[in-house]
Amino acid sequence: MSVPTQTVDKRVERSKAKVLAETYRQLVQSGIAGVSVDEVSRISGISKTTIYRHWPSRSALLIDACSRLGGTPVAPDTGSLRGDARALLSHLAHQLRTANWASVYPSIIDAAERDAELSTMQAALHKTFMAPFEAIIERAKAKGEVPRDHVTNDVVALLVGPFFFRRWFAKEGMDDCFIDAVVEAALR
Amino acid sequence: MSVPTQTVDKRVERSKAKVLAETYRQLVQSGIAGVSVDEVSRISGISKTTIYRHWPSRSALLIDACSRLGGTPVAPDTGSLRGDARALLSHLAHQLRTANWASVYPSIIDAAERDAELSTMQAALHKTFMAPFEAIIERAKAKGEVPRDHVTNDVVALLVGPFFFRRWFAKEGMDDCFIDAVVEAALR
DNA sequence: ACGAAACAGTACGGCACCGTACCGTTCTAT
């Protein structure tokens, strides 16, 4: 009665976890280009031989580590679209200020510009990040709160775009006043 | 009657131009991490010795090359704020599709996240890029087309953010319909 | 208890890169 196709060996899980944790740390600290297998091995205490036993290449390790950036998305339900949007954007603003992935994401975006595998990974990550926004808009459409001829992805861009812009390009803050301005503009 | 503090030697100007051109080419093709002094030397035909005679380090060369990304900004004057915004955004959408800097900019954004010098360079570049948008908004404020209590930078974020979002994050197109949606939302 | 699998340690080979030193040649400014 063995577990079918899963990795069950405790040693494997422990090694993998340690390697991924250290890879993640270097990823956040130095970006994709700053992750080195030698250093991951040195600091995590897992020998390089073992690392290459679990991942075929540095690239595979990076993609594996990046894929774990997305947290479980939460879709609020305050009753009104504006309330939901404000909640989501407030959370997003806080994440952009504090969360680890905020400093890694530009690295991924840059790499996705030239690497096909990372590009598909980024697409999946993006989909995960945007899912809650799509959800509240679709729900509002069903309730008639948003005209059906509004393209969902356009509304998402109107809501999220300004925040990404502020965090990574303009490097300005995002206070409640800004959140309100974005919500009012996008959900006019 | 010598030129005061300028570099006048034709050889110097020629070498510098060749090196910068090749650096720019590699920058566009492979991003910041993909620029190597050895390869710039090999392809441009300018010896490495000469390169290091003009720039103290690879980093200095990169910053010099990146600084030249910004084109001369054009501020349209169609008579109405909406017209100006549509013109600027249409031009921006086209640039994001075709211009060279569109593929380099994520590299700069990523590097600016961790390198102080590149960060100030990016800030200057950003200011240059956003200047036309600020100009048309300030002008509209003066004409009473936009309430004075609207923060200019907020409006810029509402206008430009969605386009950057589409180009680099969502990787979707930006047609005229999208442009109109953004303009109507931001300048409500 | 025992066979098999995972592990650490180490040492490589190969590559790409940065930055410098040296030397002989070419070109510019005056």
Added chain:
DNA sequence: ATAGAACGGTACGGTGCCGTACTGTTTCGT
């Protein structure tokens, strides 16, 4: 014309990195 600057070519030292081979040890599953 000539001094001096800029240049090309080459070679080198040092570093960091990726991925592999080999050897012995530990640990898991049964």
